[in-house]
Amino acid sequence: MKMVEIIDGGVTTPQGFKAAGVHSGVKYRSLDLGLLYSEVPASAFVGYTSNNVKAAPVQVMMKENSEKLSAVVVNSGNANALTGRRGIEDALEMKRAVASALNLDPLEVGVMSTGLIGRFLDMHKIRYGISRAAGALDSGREADGLIAQAIMTTDTIKKECAARVRLQDGTLVYIGAISKGSGMIEPHMKVLHGTTLSLITTDATLSPKFRETWQSILDDSMNMVSVDGDQSTNDTCILMANGKANGKCADDDPEFIDALRTVMTRIARTIAKDGEGATKLIEVQVTGADTKDEARKVVKTIINSPLVKAAIFGSDPNYGRIMMAVGNSGCKFSLDDVRLTIKGGDMEVPILDSGAPIFQEERAVEVVRMAMDNKEVTIMVDLGVGKESATGWGCDLTYDYVRINAEYAS
Amino acid sequence: MKMVEIIDGGVTTPQGFKAAGVHSGVKYRSLDLGLLYSEVPASAFVGYTSNNVKAAPVQVMMKENSEKLSAVVVNSGNANALTGRRGIEDALEMKRAVASALNLDPLEVGVMSTGLIGRFLDMHKIRYGISRAAGALDSGREADGLIAQAIMTTDTIKKECAARVRLQDGTLVYIGAISKGSGMIEPHMKVLHGTTLSLITTDATLSPKFRETWQSILDDSMNMVSVDGDQSTNDTCILMANGKANGKCADDDPEFIDALRTVMTRIARTIAKDGEGATKLIEVQVTGADTKDEARKVVKTIINSPLVKAAIFGSDPNYGRIMMAVGNSGCKFSLDDVRLTIKGGDMEVPILDSGAPIFQEERAVEVVRMAMDNKEVTIMVDLGVGKESATGWGCDLTYDYVRINAEYAS
Numbered sequence: 001m002k003m004v005e006i007i008d009g010g011v012t013t014p015q016g017f018k019a020a021g022v023h024s025g026v027k028y029r030s031l032d033l034g035l036l037y038s039e040v041p042a043s044a045f046v047g048y049t050s051n052n053v054k055a056a057p058v059q060v061m062m063k064e065n066s067e068k069l070s071a072v073v074v075n076s077g078n079a080n081a082l083t084g085r086r087g088i089e090d091a092l093e094m095k096r097a098v099a100s101a102l103n104l105d106p107l108e109v110g111v112m113s114t115g116l117i118g119r120f121l122d123m124h125k126i127r128y129g130i131s132r133a134a135g136a137l138d139s140g141r142e143a144d145g146l147i148a149q150a151i152m153t154t155d156t157i158k159k160e161c162a163a164r165v166r167l168q169d170g171t172l173v174y175i176g177a178i179s180k181g182s183g184m185i186e187p188h189m190k191v192l193h194g195t196t197l198s199l200i201t202t203d204a205t206l207s208p209k210f211r212e213t214w215q216s217i218l219d220d221s222m223n224m225v226s227v228d229g230d231q232s233t234n235d236t237c238i239l240m241a242n243g244k245a246n247g248k249c250a251d252d253d254p255e256f257i258d259a260l261r262t263v264m265t266r267i268a269r270t271i272a273k274d275g276e277g278a279t280k281l282i283e284v285q286v287t288g289a290d291t292k293d294e295a296r297k298v299v300k301t302i303i304n305s306p307l308v309k310a311a312i313f314g315s316d317p318n319y320g321r322i323m324m325a326v327g328n329s330g331c332k333f334s335l336d337d338v339r340l341t342i343k344g345g346d347m348e349v350p351i352l353d354s355g356a357p358i359f360q361e362e363r364a365v366e367v368v369r370m371a372m373d374n375k376e377v378t379i380m381v382d383l384g385v386g387k388e389s390a391t392g393w394g395c396d397l398t399y400d401y402v403r404i405n406a407e408y409a410s
Numbered sequence: 411m412k413m414v415e416i417i418d419g420g421v422t423t424p425q426g427f428k429a430a431g432v433h434s435g436v437k438y439r440s441l442d443l444g445l446l447y448s449e450v451p452a453s454a455f456v457g458y459t460s461n462n463v464k465a466a467p468v469q470v471m472m473k474e475n476s477e478k479l480s481a482v483v484v485n486s487g488n489a490n491a492l493t494g495r496r497g498i499e500d501a502l503e504m505k506r507a508v509a510s511a512l513n514l515d516p517l518e519v520g521v522m523s524t525g526l527i528g529r530f531l532d533m534h535k536i537r538y539g540i541s542r543a544a545g546a547l548d549s550g551r552e553a554d555g556l557i558a559q560a561i562m563t564t565d566t567i568k569k570e571c572a573a574r575v576r577l578q579d580g581t582l583v584y585i586g587a588i589s590k591g592s593g594m595i596e597p598h599m600k601v602l603h604g605t606t607l608s609l610i611t612t613d614a615t616l617s618p619k620f621r622e623t624w625q626s627i628l629d630d631s632m633n634m635v636s637v638d639g640d641q642s643t644n645d646t647c648i649l650m651a652n653g654k655a656n657g658k659c660a661d662d663d664p665e666f667i668d669a670l671r672t673v674m675t676r677i678a679r680t681i682a683k684d685g686e687g688a689t690k691l692i693e694v695q696v697t698g699a700d701t702k703d704e705a706r707k708v709v710k711t712i713i714n715s716p717l718v719k720a721a722i723f724g725s726d727p728n729y730g731r732i733m734m735a736v737g738n739s740g741c742k743f744s745l746d747d748v749r750l751t752i753k754g755g756d757m758e759v760p761i762l763d764s765g766a767p768i769f770q771e772e773r774a775v776e777v778v779r780m781a782m783d784n785k786e787v788t789i790m791v792d793l794g795v796g797k798e799s800a801t802g803w804g805c806d807l808t809y810d811y812v813r814i815n816a817e818y819a820s
Contacts, residue, residue, distance in 0.1 A: 051734065051737040051738050052736075052737040052738075052739075052740065052741070052743070053733050053734060053736060053737025053738075053745060054737070079730070081730060081734075082730050082733050082745075082762075082765065082766060082767060083765075083766050084746075084764055084765040084766030085764075085765075085766075086766065087766070116728070116730065117728070117730020117731065117733065117734060118728075118729060118730035118733070118766075118767040119767070120766075228715075228716045228717060229639075229714075229715075229716065230715050230716065230717050230731070230734060230735065230738065231734075231737075231738045232734065233730075233733075233734050233737060304639070305638075305639075305640050306638045306639065306640065306716065306807075306811070306815070307638060307640050307815055310811070310812050310814075310815030310816045311815060311816065313812065313816045314815070314816025314817050316815075316816055316817055318526070318527070318528075319528060320489070320491060320492050320526065320527020320528035320643075321527065321640070323463050323492050323527065323528070323643075324461065324463060324491075324527060324640060324641075324642065324643050325640065326462075326463060327461040327462040327463025327464070327641075327643060328461050328462075328463075328640065328641045329462075330462065331462070333462070335463060335492075336494075352492075354494055354495075355492065355493075355494040355495075356492060356493050356494030356495075356496065356497070356528075356530075357492060357528040357529070397716075397812055397815075398812060399809050399812050399813075401716070401720070401812075402720050402723065402807055402808060402809050402811075402812060403809075404720075405716070405717055405720030405721060405724070405726075405807075406720045406721065406723045406724025406726055407724050407726055
């Protein structure tokens with residue numbers, strides 16, 4: 001049997017976690033405040049946005065740098081970003097309200113916000129929401145669903161994932177994850193110092209040493225997603241490991257790492273797929289790069305190109321734009337050696353031969369259009385220089401992206 | 411009187427220049443081949459794209475690096491990019507055809523292409539076009555207009571500009587310019603080694619030493635335009651100075667430099683204004699930066715943000731996105747000191763006070779919407795760190811941008 005098994009589940013699937021999602025009134029109607037709770041203090045691993053304009057909750061959490069968290073509160077509808085000192089006070093107050101409701105130290109409480117930038121929180125509503133959520137904490141699929149919904153903004157689908165994996169010591173552990181994120185998405189989250197918010201829970205045991213592995217997993221998953229190239233002020237990804245499965249420390253357990261990577265990659269793909277207005281998921285695989293950094297840079301330049309994204313929206317076989325993006329990445333390659341392949345559905349179409357396209361006739365170009373006319377389009381670029389590779393995910397640029405973002409604040 | 415005077419004119423306004431624009435058949439109906447000719451060999455200053463995937467004409471011109479040019483041929487409809495060795499042969503053949511028609515050395519002939527990437531040129535049509543254009547060379551406003559039209563792709567307006575300036579030695583010189591460019595626009599043109607194509611003519615005298623000044627003017631004008639952040643494979647900007655006004659060398663003449671800068675800035679603004687699908691011109695002025703590079707980086711991060719661009723399209727007062735972009739630029743500043751002002755029409759609205767927005771009430775935010783509801787919107791950011799500044803131009807992100815680019819090749 002494969003060690004990692006994806007199962008139907010969410011953040012309360014691992015033992016000892018409870019969650020709630022309620023309506024506080026920050027948003028007009030929908031759920032807008034989520035609370036996650038671990039029965040025992042969990043080792044916390046956090047990744048924060050590297051945007052220099054950091055939201056108040058990010059600033060607060062980075063400063064406190066808690067190694068253990070027992071609860072995380074998340075509100076949607078208002079990012080508490082660009083809110084000055086009052087914003088910092090409000091984020092601290094959110095932590096205190098949770099701590100008092102659950103009998104915790106405020107340092108054990110994580111806080112995240114997402115939504116409109118540049119407005120003060122209505123703390124009256126937030127306090128009311130926290131007290132409701134604290135009373136509603138529960139485990140099971142219903143609770144999973146409520147918290148996943150409460151953190152959504154322009155997301156059109158709930159982003160949940162869970163996995164079960166048997167560690168090398170025989171312990172069966174669970175990983176659960178929820179995430180939100182649809183626009184303002186190109187996280188570069190750093191562990192030591194995305195607006196995608198993610199909460200990952202596990203009943204495995206992890207030590208502070210796991211931090212490095214956590215950064216590398218973030219770099220290959222969440223940090224390789226881009227909807228619009230705009231890194232948020234609020235991106236935060238929290239992994240809570242409460243050890244309730246009573247296994248050995250899983251820091252170096254390849255099965256655990258593989259399972260976590262699988263969950264994080266799934267979440268990353270879901271965010272890209274649900275990018276604002278997206279009709280297609282674009283996966284970019286770059287191989288043959290000189291360095292890992294160069295491979296990543298080529299992936300990012302392709303998935304961030306509005307021209308590539310619009311062409312894929314229209315299934316317009318304008319592959320020249322992909323090469324334009326490769327050239328703009330600033331990476332090392334010789335055009336004669338580059339191989340470009342476009343894959344969609346059952347079709348895998350090689351495009352280049354010695355620096356020039358194979359297809360010149362209109363009819364031949366039609367096969368490229370057919371490959372692009374799929375819900376998932378994969379662009380494969382082999383730079384032919386070295387051995388490093390990277391994979392990233394984005395989405396097409398559509399009329400709906402423009403519509404959503406031309407009327408967001410209104 | 412002001413020394414620099416903008417006048418009605420084009421590339422043949424300076425003495426000794428002739429131009430033609432014809433239909434060769436590369437495009438279905440419209441003019442698609444332009445030819446510019448100087449009666450005497452002109453000192454040539456060229457800026458080329460720094461995209462690593464360079465179109466064949468760019469590769470050819472960079473290799474030959476001619477100090478003097480007597481003619482430049484430009485075709486639209488096909489970029490002759492990503493066309494391998496055959497593309498190089500075709501670019502060379504274009505030069506030879508012009509040289510033979512005008513009795514010139516092929517080294518004296520510049521070549522530029524713009525249009526679809528990844529298709530071979532139909533040289534039969536190109537040769538026919540060149541011979542027609544050579545026969546049609548003329549000076550005057552009609553010829554100016556024909557060549558300006560012949561180099562257009564998705565442009566909706568002809569981009570022409572001319573100026574008259576009196577040098578310090580008393581000589582009256584003329585500068586004429588045409589340009590095309592609407593999409594795939596974020597040129598970083600380098601003189602020594604931008605698809606906007608521009609042809610600038612002058613009857614002033616310039617020496618090779620003018621190269622550095624030319625780079626600095628390019629950096630402050632064309633290289634500060636971004637429609638979509640996608641640098642083309644073909645960007646080229648050629649300045650031809652034929653000395654027909656018989657003035658002294660104008661390399662260091664402040665009046666001449668000012669006039670050239672004025673013309674180039676006007677052309678740059680026109681390109682941004684006519685960005686694919688654009689309804690608004692966005693000017694971004696950054697002041698108080700620590701270094702010029704940082705100032706430029708902040709300008710570029712703002713004008714390239716799809717979220718900022720879409721907000722401006724919808725006159726959506728979501729200024730938080732502007733600060734998100736400032737934060738993503740990676741530049742040095744303290745949020746408490748940053749000043750942000752949005753200007754449109756008669757309105758000039760300050761946004762931030764000590765790191766938080768001045769406006770919190772919906773009604774107050776309306777003034778921001780009113781400022782944004784103009785054909786030209788100016789975003790002013792004072793970083794409050796140092797003394798460097800930069801200005802750049804972009805446009806809003808609209809439904810039409812998506813439409814145009816989802817069906818370009820088709």
